[in-house]
Amino acid sequence: MKNSIEVVLGIDIGGTNTKFGLVDREAKVYFSESISTRAKKPAQELFSRLFTRLDEILIARSEHFEIKGIGVGAPNGNYFTGGIENPPNLSWGTINLVDIIHTFRKEPAVLTNDANAAALGEMKFGAARGMKNFIEITLGTGLGSGIVVNGQVVYGHDGFAGEMGHIIVERNGRLCGCGRRGCLEAYVSAPGICRTVAELMADTNTDSELRQIPFNQLSSKIIYQAAEKGDMVALQAFEVTGKILGEALADAVAYFSPEAVILFGGLAEAGDFIFKPAKENLENNVLKLFSNKVRLMPSGLSHGEAAVLGAAALMWNELNHKVGC
Numbered sequence: 579m580k581n582s583i584e585v586v587l588g589i590d591i592g593g594t595n596t597k598f599g600l601v602d603r604e605a606k607v608y609f610s611e612s613i614s615t616r617a618k619k620p621a622q623e624l625f626s627r628l629f630t631r632l633d634e635i636l637i638a639r640s641e642h643f644e645i646k647g648i649g650v651g652a653p654n655g656n657y658f659t660g661g662i663e664n665p666p667n668l669s670w671g672t673i674n675l676v677d678i679i680h681t682f683r684k685e686p687a688v689l690t691n692d693a694n695a696a697a698l699g700e701m702k703f704g705a706a707r708g709m710k711n712f713i714e715i716t717l718g719t720g721l722g723s724g725i726v727v728n729g730q731v732v733y734g735h736d737g738f739a740g741e742m743g744h745i746i747v748e749r750n751g752r753l754c755g756c757g758r759r760g761c762l763e764a765y766v767s768a769p770g771i772c773r774t775v776a777e778l779m780a781d782t783n784t785d786s787e788l789r790q791i792p793f794n795q796l797s798s799k800i801i802y803q804a805a806e807k808g809d810m811v812a813l814q815a816f817e818v819t820g821k822i823l824g825e826a827l828a829d830a831v832a833y834f835s836p837e838a839v840i841l842f843g844g845l846a847e848a849g850d851f852i853f854k855p856a857k858e859n860l861e862n863n864v865l866k867l868f869s870n871k872v873r874l875m876p877s878g879l880s881h882g883e884a885a886v887l888g889a890a891a892l893m894w895n896e897l898n899h900k901v902g903c
C-alpha cells in the first residue's frame with residue numbers, strides 16, 4: 579500500500595469564488611482550485627459541488643492523501659460557533675457552516691474569518707514565522723485585520739474581535755458599508771482610494787490622466803499604474819491613504835505592541851506608494867515608547883495561494899494545539 583500524505587483541506591469562501599486545496603505541514607500545496615460560490619444559492623449547494631470535485635481529484639491523483647481536517651476562512655466566520663452571521667455578498671443569512679460540512683465529511687472542521695485565517699497563514703507559512711505578536715492587515719474590497727497576541731489570534735468574547743476596518747477615523751466622515759460613518763475601510767481599501775481620487779479631482783484642478791476614467795471603472799490598480807507614471811493625483815491619493823492607515827496603526831500599536839504589521843492584498847502590492855506614507859505616519863503618531871520598534875512588512879504568502887494556505891494553517895494550528903499530533 580502506498581504511504582499516505584497527511585494534509586488538511588483549506589477552503590476560502592469569497593463572495594464570487596471559493597478556493598480550496600490540500601496543504602501539508604510544510605506549506606506544500608498539492609493542488610488548489612477555484613469554483614464559483616453562487617452566492618444566491620444555499621451553502622449546501624456550494625459544499626456539495628466542492629466535495630464532489632474533491633472526490634474526483636482524490637481519485638485522479640497518484641498520491642494517497644490522509645485529510646486530517648478542514649479549515650475554512652469565510653466572511654464573518656465565527657471561530658467559536660462554526661457559524662457565519664449575515665456575511666456581506668452572500669445570501670446565506672446566519673447558518674452553521676461546520677454543521678453543514680459535517681453532513682458531507684467526517685473530519686474535524688474549524689472556521690474563522692478570512693483576515694484571521696490570513697494571519698495564521700502568515701504565522702505558520704509566511705512573513706510572521708517565529709513571531710508571537712503581530713497584526714495582519716488585508717487590503718482588498720474592505721480592510722480586514724487579524725490580531726495575534728502571545729501567539730494566539732484574538733477572537734474576543736464572541737469570536738469577532740479584530741475589526742480594525744470599522745474603527746472610526748473621522749467622525750461623520752464617509753459612509754461605510756456597515757452603515758456607519760468614517761470607518762477606516764471607507765478610506766483604506768480599494769474602493770476607499772478610488773473615493774479619495776474622486777475627492778482630490780473634485781477639490782483641485784490638478785492635471786491627471788485619471789480624469790478620463792469614469793468612476794465606476796476606476797480601480798486601485800489603475801491608480802497604482804498612474805502613480806508609477808508620476809500622476810500627481812494618484813500619488814497624492816496614496817499619500818492620503820497611507821497617512822490614514824499609519825495614524826490608525828499608531829493607535830493599534832498602543833493596544834497590542836506588535837513587533838510587525840503585515841500588509842496583504844491588492845492595495846499592498848502598490849509597494850512604497852502605500853508603505854512609505856504608512857510607515858512615516860505610524861512613526862509620527864506612535865507613543866515614543868514604541869518608536870522604531872514596529873516593522874511594517876509585506877506578506878510572505880504567495881498571492882495566488884494565500885487564502886488556501888491561511889485556511890489550512892487554521893486547521894494545522896488546531897491539530898497541533900488540541901490533538902497534540
Ligand SMILES: [Zn+2]
Binds near residue numbers: 754756
Ligand atoms: Zn464600517
